[in-house]
Amino acid sequence: MKLVRYGAPGREKPGIIDADGKIRDLSRVVKDIDGAMIAAGGLAKIKKANLKRLKVVAGKPRLGACVGQVRNYIAIGLNYSDHAAESGVAVPKEPMIFNKMPSCICGPNDNTMIPKDSSKLDYEVELAVVIGKRARYLAKDKAMSVVAGYCLANDVSERAFQMERGQTIAKGKGCETFGPLGPWFVSKDEIKDPQNLAMWLNVNGQKRQRGNTRTMVFDVAHLVWYCSQLFVLEPGDVIATGTPPGVAFGMKPAPVYLKAGDVVEMGIEGLGTQTQKVVPFKA
Numbered sequence: 001m002k003l004v005r006y007g008a009p010g011r012e013k014p015g016i017i018d019a020d021g022k023i024r025d026l027s028r029v030v031k032d033i034d035g036a037m038i039a040a041g042g043l044a045k046i047k048k049a050n051l052k053r054l055k056v057v058a059g060k061p062r063l064g065a066c067v068g069q070v071r072n073y074i075a076i077g078l079n080y081s082d083h084a085a086e087s088g089v090a091v092p093k094e095p096m097i098f099n100k101m102p103s104c105i106c107g108p109n110d111n112t113m114i115p116k117d118s119s120k121l122d123y124e125v126e127l128a129v130v131i132g133k134r135a136r137y138l139a140k141d142k143a144m145s146v147v148a149g150y151c152l153a154n155d156v157s158e159r160a161f162q163m164e165r166g167q168t169i170a171k172g173k174g175c176e177t178f179g180p181l182g183p184w185f186v187s188k189d190e191i192k193d194p195q196n197l198a199m200w201l202n203v204n205g206q207k208r209q210r211g212n213t214r215t216m217v218f219d220v221a222h223l224v225w226y227c228s229q230l231f232v233l234e235p236g237d238v239i240a241t242g243t244p245p246g247v248a249f250g251m252k253p254a255p256v257y258l259k260a261g262d263v264v265e266m267g268i269e270g271l272g273t274q275t276q277k278v279v280p281f282k283a
Contacts, residue, residue: 001046001149002184002272003033005064006057009107012064015057016046017184023061024054033185034068035236038132038148043187064107066151066182067130072237073100073179075126075155076223077169079242080215086250095218095226100155100240101174108182108274112156114260114281115175120159121258121278124243125201125209125266127194128153129220130185135233143225146233149187150194152271153240154180154264159249159257181238183272191270194220199244201266203258209266211244 005012006023014026014033026033029049030042037043077096078084084091114121132148155173162172191197194213201209218226223241227233248255258264260280267273 001043001187001190003046003187004066004182004184005033005068006061007064008062009064012068016051016054018051023057024051025057026054028054032068033066035071035234036069039235043132043148062107063109063183065105065180066108066185067236067238070102070105070236070238071234073102073105073240074227074237075100075173075240076218076242079217080211080244081217082211082215082245083243083247083250084217086245086247091217095223097227097230098169098173100170100179104174104176104179106177106180108152108180108272109276110177110180111279112180112258112264112276113177113279115158115161116281118158118160119257120249120255122157122159122248123201123203123208123258123264123266124155124157124247125199125268126153126155126240126243127197127199127213127220127268127271128181129224129239129241131224131233131237131239132235134235135224135228138225138228140221140225143221143228147188147220147224148235149185150191150271151181151185152183152266152268152274153238154266154274154276155240155243156180180274180276183274186271197271198269199267201246201264203262203264208248209244209246211246213241215244216242
């Protein structure tokens with residue numbers, strides 16, 4: 001299943017992509033695509049629905065974040081060996097965890113707004129994991145049992161905030177519009193191997209990031225297990241699992257950061273694509 005949330009910001013409706021690539025309205029089946037729906041068994045309910053009886057959504061509506069009401073947006077740093085190398089740091093011995101603020105979450109094609117006082121705006125294409133069950137102190141062999149599905153994420157980052165203002169990573173990760181999720185929330189059964197997905201990102205049509213989830217230092221199962229040893233995971237929580245090489249920060253001989261007017265496009269095999277235009281700060 002490829003689930004979406006469509007409509008104006010704050011008023012998104014649940015939908016599903018049919019075999020013809022059209023959005024079918026799920027409002028008669030579930031209220032939203034979120035943790036509450038997942039916890040209540042909504043995914044099974046959707047799977048049983050007769051899509052042909054659901055209304056086709058006309059036109060090309062805005063897509064919101066593919067998961068609503070995210071309580072905890074967790075992110076993993078330096079989790080690709082090739083990205084760690086371009087950053088000039090050693091591969092972590094344990095996962096590096098930080099949080100992106102839920103208020104940064106936006107639609108996959110919404111504009112990226114440059115924060116006030118920003119000077120080093122960057123991008124990171126990432127595989128994100130959507131949690132489907134409450135999890136605490138998981139056994140290692142049970143980690144994947146709490147995964148509901150996956151989506152594409154852009155871990156938009158402000159490197160000056162992140163690295164030059166007290167070395168607190170989260171400072172550069174949670175600004176408005178820094179959390180595009182989607183276009184789809186793809187159920188786990190559609191992704192046979194999350195550790196073999198091609199991923200890419202371009203800026204203004206120019207190649208920047210190319211990679212594959214197989215170069216993760218810690219795989220999806222390990223990350224879910226590890227997080228559950230430190231805090232409780234709830235349905236609808238999102239874990240962004242790190243980025244491959246090619247970020248602006250790692251460019252040689254000098255970084256080329258994002259500026260107003262730039263267009264960022266990205267995708268992951270099986271999870272769709274995103275496009276964001278970078279726009280100036282607006283109060």
